[in-house]
Amino acid sequence: MAQITFTDHDGGERTVEAREGQTVMEVAIANDVPGIEAECGGGCSCATCHVYVDEAWSEVVGGPTPMEEDMLDFAFDVRPSSRLSCQIKITSALDGLKVTTPQRQG
Amino acid sequence: MTDIIRTDAVIVGAGPVGLFAVFQLGMVDVEAHVVDILDRPGGQCVELYPEKPIYDIPGLPEVTGQGLADNLLAQIKPFAPRFHFNQMVSALERTSDDRFLLTTDAGTRFDAKVVVIAAGGGSFLPRRAPIPGVEAYEGRSVFYAVRAKDAFRAKHLVIIGGGDSALDWTLNLAPIAESVTLIHRRDVFRAAPDTVNKMRALVDKGVVDLFIGQATGLIGENGMLKAVKAKAEDGSLHEIAADAMLPFFGLAAQLGPIADWGLNLSENLIPVDVKSYQTTTPGVFAIGDVNAYPGKLKLILSGFHEAALMAQAAARRVHPERRMVFQHSTSSSTLQKKLAGA
Numbered sequence A: 001m002a003q004i005t006f007t008d009h010d011g012g013e014r015t016v017e018a019r020e021g022q023t024v025m026e027v028a029i030a031n032d033v034p035g036i037e038a039e040c041g042g043g044c045s046c047a048t049c050h051v052y053v054d055e056a057w058s059e060v061v062g063g064p065t066p067m068e069e070d071m072l073d074f075a076f077d078v079r080p081s082s083r084l085s086c087q088i089k090i091t092s093a094l095d096g097l098k099v100t101t102p103q104r105q106g
Numbered sequence B: 001m002t003d004i005i006r007t008d009a010v011i012v013g014a015g016p017v018g019l020f021a022v023f024q025l026g027m028v029d030v031e032a033h034v035v036d037i038l039d040r041p042g043g044q045c046v047e048l049y050p051e052k053p054i055y056d057i058p059g060l061p062e063v064t065g066q067g068l069a070d071n072l073l074a075q076i077k078p079f080a081p082r083f084h085f086n087q088m089v090s091a092l093e094r095t096s097d098d099r100f101l102l103t104t105d106a107g108t109r110f111d112a113k114v115v116v117i118a119a120g121g122g123s124f125l126p127r128r129a130p131i132p133g134v135e136a137y138e139g140r141s142v143f144y145a146v147r148a149k150d151a152f153r154a155k156h157l158v159i160i161g162g163g164d165s166a167l168d169w170t171l172n173l174a175p176i177a178e179s180v181t182l183i184h185r186r187d188v189f190r191a192a193p194d195t196v197n198k199m200r201a202l203v204d205k206g207v208v209d210l211f212i213g214q215a216t217g218l219i220g221e222n223g224m225l226k227a228v229k230a231k232a233e234d235g236s237l238h239e240i241a242a243d244a245m246l247p248f249f250g251l252a253a254q255l256g257p258i259a260d261w262g263l264n265l266s267e268n269l270i271p272v273d274v275k276s277y278q279t280t281t282p283g284v285f286a287i288g289d290v291n292a293y294p295g296k297l298k299l300i301l302s303g304f305h306e307a308a309l310m311a312q313a314a315a316r317r318v319h320p321e322r323r324m325v326f327q328h329s330t331s332s333s334t335l336q337k338k339l340a341g342a
């Protein structure tokens, strides 16, 4: 089990339980976390699951793959900390992970 | 207006399921025309994941999205399907007890006995630019496609994107526009290497301005653009003068006109009966991702099965006089004849 905290762009915070092997996107959808749409269901082909990874976690989480970078071209307000949450797999190392959802998805 | 094309069947959508429907219809002697808004066959497999491997197609342990589409095209070749790309079926009307009129946005018209909707998640259309307030400018000074190049003559033009569409239009419009600024969020481009080189050459010559950053807002009034607000990589804010903007943010599926065809949609899906995948309108079938029935799985495999059952019912409508004889492809005389002729 790992705890993930989602902050929306207004500062609202939700901490939810995640299982290892799930993606951050799946955790958000399963818990009705607002601000994540995930239209393509995790296929890395819609860019509507965009999140900003908290600075303290950027190294553990790592950067986007080239394919993910390509999809990020379609997202709104992309920053160095941007990731597509369907491409982040939960491991025990990510217990406590904090991400922020952008003002809008697409 | 062009002549009406008279045919047994029209398949709406050239995704994997629409393609396989050509095969199943061909096996029972039903000829088909296939329409897709994209410029090539393959639907989601080719548009969204051409390079990704698919592992759950029976008999093919691993095949890419593009590979599957290529295989399907080879498989249906004996049935010589007629394709109509770059057009969206915009209207479907019943003209008599057993015929339908389909019209595309390019003016093509079909008179068909059977309609097979294999529209997946809907038509692939350009994604709206993720820029606040862009709606107010769309169609007036912001365009997602170029209909006539001349519309951009002597204009200050902003093009956004890093793929082939954005770069192709940058190269095409630079000679006639007053100025072209290409905005892309990073100095890495998805377009073909040759196109990227040509774009860079124009930038070096000072013909095209390249702005690495993201558009954040628009300035203008009554739908007419004056400038694009953009944030550079270093966070600095800029205003780029513009009379027109062409944003290219890829394609996304939208159900589109199908919602108006009287098919009792529920949650954007077409309900069908599971004996023949016929909709509530006799003669109109729906197969693949676009349909809904108890237990539906949105898998290519399921769409293939639906195509086979649909074809049996479609053949009964097209050839009511014939007695349907069940045939295996290994011994089908229709298939042998077509293969010999191909």
Ligand SMILES: Cc1cc2nc3c(=O)[nH]c(=O)nc-3n(C[C@H](O)[C@H](O)[C@H](O)COP(=O)(O)OP(=O)(O)OC[C@H]3O[C@@H](n4cnc5c(N)ncnc54)[C@H](O)[C@@H]3O)c2cc1C
Pocket: A040, A043, A044, A045, B012, B013, B014, B015, B016, B017, B018, B019, B035, B036, B037, B038, B042, B043, B044, B045, B048, B049, B053, B054, B055, B056, B087, B088, B089, B090, B118, B119, B120, B121, B122, B123, B124, B255, B256, B257, B258, B287, B288, B289, B290, B298, B299, B300, B301, B303
């Ligand atoms: C990333 C990803 C991975 C996937 N992996 C798998 C997998 O491993 N196995 C699997 O079985 N499935 C997989 N799928 C799902 C699979 O791709 C779909 O089930 C399949 O593409 C559905 O086929 P289809 O022919 O019904 O529709 P689509 O592939 O969606 O094709 C429909 C076509 O119809 C066209 N169209 C729609 N409306 C109109 C209109 N009015 N006029 C003209 N054209 C129109 C569209 O432009 C489109 O080309 C995956 C999907 C994605 C996104």
Ligand code: FES
Pocket: A025, A037, A038, A039, A040, A041, A042, A043, A044, A045, A046, A047, A048, A049, A071, A084, A085, A086, A087
């Ligand atoms: S859910 Fe579509 S890209 Fe992540």
